[in-house]
Amino acid sequence: MSDDQTLTAPGAQTRRALLAGAGAVGAAVALAGCNDNGTGTAAAGPTTGGPGATSSDPGATASGGEVIAKTGDIPVGGGTIFASKGVVVTQPQSGQFKGFSPICTHQGCPVSRIEGDAIVCTCHNSRFSIVNGAVKQGPANRPLPPKDIKVTGDEISLA
Incomplete structure (x- = not known):
């Protein structure tokens, strides 16, 4: 049977149609990881840690939101990545806490560590x-x- 013949069995597909469909799905998956959607905003990427990711996850709750850490858990002049919570918490100066997305704005890789005063994406x-x-x-x-x-x-909790 050639690919040009009409199929009479219900749900039957030609080999060409199956291969084309599989190729299209594979290409879409491959391109999705590199896409910035043409908007300058990184496409949705993974929210769990990549190579060497550090994470801490107390998991307690409070009325203002989920408690993700104690202030003493965040080093002064550094920070901690909470990949499962979707946040990086830093403490640039004693008592000053900041929150950031853990997803790199370059190609959507998760940031994976904090070195000194820098949040690093190892991708x-x-x-x-x-x-x-x-x-x-x-x-x-x-x-x-x-x-x-x-x-x-x-x-420290998510607001």
Whole structure:
């Protein structure tokens, strides 16, 4: 039977149609990881840690939102990645806490570690400031978006 013949069995497909469909699905999956949608905003990417990701997840809850850490858990001049909560919490100066998206603005990879005063994406080595999420080193050219966090006493929660 050739690919040009009419099929009479219900639901039957030609080999050409099956291969074309499989190729289209594979191409769509491959391209989705590299797409910025033409809007300058990174496509949705994974929200769990990549290579070398560090994470802490107390999991307690409070009335203002889910408690993700105690203030003492966040190093001064550094920070912690909470990949499962979708936030990076930093403490640039004692008592000053900031929240950022854990997804790199270059190609949507998760950031994976904090080195000194930089949030690092090891996919392409972009580095972002722990103070304001600004790009310290590309290839990313947009800052990490801020995430709302709330500090109540010694608890840090998602706002």
